[in-house]
Amino acid sequence: MEKINVITLGCAKNRVDSEHISAQLAAAGYQIVFDSDRTDAKIVVVNTCGFIGDAKQESIDTILQAVAAKQAGHIDRLFVIGCLSERYADELREEIPEVDEYFGARDLTGVVEALGVEYDTARSTERVLSTPRHYAYLKIGEGCNWRCGYCAIPLIRGRHRSVPMEDVLQEARTLAAQGVKELLVVAQDTTYYGMDLYGERRLAALLEELCRVEGIEWIRLHYAYPTDFPQDVIEVMAREEKICKYLDIPLQHISDNQLSLMHRRHTRQEALDLLARLREAMPDMAIRTTLLVGYPNESAEDFEQLCDFVREQRFDRLGVFPYSEEEGTFSATQLTDNVPQRVKEYRAERIMQIQNAISREKNEARIGRTERVIIDGRQGDYYVARSAFDSPEVDEEILVPAAERRLLRGRFYNVRITSADDYELYGTTIIE
Secondary structure, three states: OOEEEEEEOOOHHHHHHHHHHHHHHHHOOOEEEEOOOOOOOOEEEEEEOOOOHHHHHHHHHHHHHHHHHHHOOOOOEEEEEEHHHHHHHHHHHHHOOOOOEEOOOOOHHHHHHHOOOOOOHHHOOOOOOOOOOOEEEEEOEEOOOOOOOOOOHHHHHOOOEEOOHHHHHHHHHHHHHOOOOEEEEEOOOHHHOOHHHHOOOOHHHHHHHHHOOOOOOEEEEOOOOOOOOOHHHHHHHHHOOOEEEEEEOOOEOOOHHHHHHOOOOOOHHHHHHHHHHHHHHOOOOEEEEEEEEOOOOOOHHHHHHHHHHHHHHOOOEEEEEEOOOOOOOHHHHHOOOOOOHHHHHHHHHHHHHHHHHHHHHHHHHOOOOEEEEEEEEEEOOEEEEEEOOOOOOOOOEEEEEOOOOOOOOOOEEEEEEEEEOOOEEEEEEOOO
């Protein structure tokens, strides 16, 4: 069978796209490998990211590496898909003509057909997993309607489009039948799910149905927009045991001045009220957020408000990015990028210094606790595990000595936390 190396860059939503494409190609007889440096895969598909400057550069570098491999005779055909080629297809064709063809993020059928395969809609919910088989990302929507001032996603992916509920549930059942135990529900804004198809937000109803899928034990929610956060989602998260008490909710800032300039459509007080509602319903909830510093006109006072916010809220997980101008967005066309780069970087570092101390304190508070974990794999002398409070690839790991006993990937165990540092925990399994 001819091998295809599928290289995926960027977010989890891109990963799902790659897995859907791979299922179509595998059904036609191709052998799929992911992110491989093997030279026996003569066809390479690069699924690119075009969100921010660093991601775009990584995508370009990866394409150029594949071009060099093609020129050296290691590969025969090279295709590029995804956000970068959605946004810059004409420029890429001119600058890197060695690529056989470019396809946008909204054209998943194009690369399949370019490889001589007729896209089979009956297989539209099938996937070839690039993750360990016990967890999978479940994309429930595409695009975004919010049009935040800094964000190019609506320009790349278009308006919000929900995946019909019956298709989401069928995909979840298919994944469960393959051995998946944890679903990571993703969309640009999961809380907006259903508005375009059903005239109302239906995320709570979808989560309830996913909890009924046999074989699924954990359901985790990513990328929830804070504006008009549905109360029924909070209620179902608190009620359903399968739903991890974990939420990824990118807040970006807390200064009303910055929130307004960012077109975030909520106020400081509304964000604080939402966090209070979440914690009242689920006191042990782990909240992950993302912040943006150095956005145009961010004053020293705005930034100090953000620092105080981080100290007061004590988020369980936090990432911060210095602002970078993205062409075509409101901030790029209507505002001046007037915060110096050194100031942006200093502010990002200061936020992370605050968060590092919080993270260590929270981790040390977990010492002595017994937590249910899932084993993701083994690295050297340790098994790598995660609790319900940790998402794969972005959150903390719990390291369990491999010498203690043999543990199986994808299985659940009880682990007592024995020590901690800023972003890792160590534990020992409890013999049952």
